[in-house]
Amino acid sequence: MTTFDLTGATRRELNQALHDASGGESFEVVNPRGAHAVACGIRADIDVVVRGSVGYYCAGMHQHGRVLVEGNASTGLAENIMSGLVRITGNATMSAGATGCGGLVVVGGNAGARCGISMKGVDIVVGGNVGHMSAFMAQAGNLVVCGDAAADLGDSIYEAQIFVRGDVESLGADCVEKEMRPEHVETLRGLLAAAAPATEGAEVSQFRRYGSARRLYNFTIDDVDALEAEREGAIP
Amino acid sequence: MCGIVGLFCKTETHRHELGRLTAVMLREMRDRGPDSAGFASYDAGAPGRTRITVLAEGIEVDWGPVAAALEKVLDAEVTVRSVHDHAVFSTGGDGRAARQWIIDNVAGATVLSYGSQIELYKAVGDPDLVAERYDLGSRTGTHALAHTRMATESAVTTNGSHPFATGADTCLVHNGSLSNHNRLRRFLEGHGESFQTENDSEVAAGYLSWRMRSGDTISQALEGALEDLDGFYTFAIGVAHGFAILRDPIACKPAVVAETDDWVAMSSEYRAIARLPGATHAEVWEPEPARIYTWSLAA
DSSP, rough: OOEEEEETTTHHHHHOOOOOOOOEEEEEOOOOTOOOSTTOOSSSOOEEEESSSSSSTTTTTOOOEEEEESOOOOOOTTTTTSSSSEEESSOOOSTTTTTTTTTTEEEOOOOOOOTTTEEEEEEEEEEOOOOOOTTTTTTTTEEEEEBBOOOTTTTTSSSSSEESSSOBOOOOTTTTEEEEOHHHHHHHHHHHHHHTTTTTOGGGGGEEEEEOOOOOSSSHHHHHHHHHHHHHTTTO | OOOOEEESSSSSGGGGGGHHHHHHHHHHHHGGBBBBEEEEOOOOOOOOOOOEEOOTSOOOOHHHHHHHHHHHHHHHHHEEEEETTTTEEESOOHHHHHHHHHEEEEEEEEEEEEEEEEEEEEEEEEEHHHHHTTTTOOOOOSOOOOEEEESSSOOOOOOOOOEEEEEEEEEEEEEEEEEEHHHHHHHHHHHTTOOSOOOOOHHHHHHHHHHHHHHHHHHHHHEEEEEEEEEEEEEEEEEEEEEEEOOSSOOSSSOOEOOOOSSSEESSSHHHHHHHGGGGEEEEEEOOOTTEEEEEEOO
């Protein structure tokens, strides 16, 4: 195992070493002290353990490898993750897993506002609660919340699935509760197992599923009226 | 952008190094706002005395005659000491009247704060140099706020720097921007507040001052702020014996809080908190949108 102590080593040195890895290596990062862009751009099948809390964009653009943060993460954890695993034991602030296209992001504690915003295929499992506007414009993938979801969950959602075990303060535009069919039970069971121990105590039967009502996909007849009114000069 | 920090010492343990710890936090937020900086610190003060911190940027003011004239106006003894381009007056007289008299009668001067506990310093330039010039590191006391500014909507000037304080011992640092500050400024001016800049954050400070002067607690004033302020904000607020945090309902602007038995620290980013003594064992959380957080010292 190679250790980087960020009281001395720079993040550029750390990230370059991670980019240069070919696969199979293990790295340890100590004293991150809230530094930004820790372990960004990993492309190989490597393991990275970060002992302490990190700042913005930790494990951004992640592929193939596994990053474990023993602590909290700030804005944009695993932003645009493509594959692999990013796991933190503590809380994440806003926009965790934003725009992720694949892989798995596990937040042991709570995630803040806009968790999974514009997610495009990533799976995100949160052991605690998520903040307001989570899964905003989510296009594909699964967001699993073992606690509660704050206001406007899944606003303007496309084809992502949301599973919430606790209370949902309110659903956003075009997001509705949906039937939990066998294939959803199967997906959820797999994600709860993959994210353990963050999901400890959570049973598949305790979750409800939410997704798109697909009412925003096309213009409605009201929209046509508006267009015609505009054409006729009724609307300036 | 902009970076804000606040440190509130719940116990005696770190009060002797309040300034040093605040400077450490400020330095970490330097790259969020490298063009100007400011800080306010609160100490016990002297019984019955009000301090007024005044900035006279780019002009020479002979503070002795100003203090003498102020003595006559207040009918109370006034002393003054200068700290570079700032001056700190001390009087047993009416602080609010002293503030207004200086605004009206000392050309080119800006009153930064008044109160029995607060002193406030600000300047254009590298936050580290600002902290050094006004000797933030040696300050002692119960709580402090500081700000690093990256001007996005107005010029890089000292008057655009934070913190802002318009009322007794009430001051605020702000990350964000308000959209209804012009209308609100006119309203507050009609209700006895006076402003010295065109800055939106000064209006927020004036709003809290007005509410608290009308008898509100800081919590009540902030409940009003949630209704009456329109825009983006993360605020850290200092009052006599107290400290508060408020974020707008959308909460785009970052904030993190950490608390131990000895202190509460708030910052735009965790890295400012990470260097405080005991930070690794602190309880750390993100303040929720539209929720008022307050701490106060036992009287």
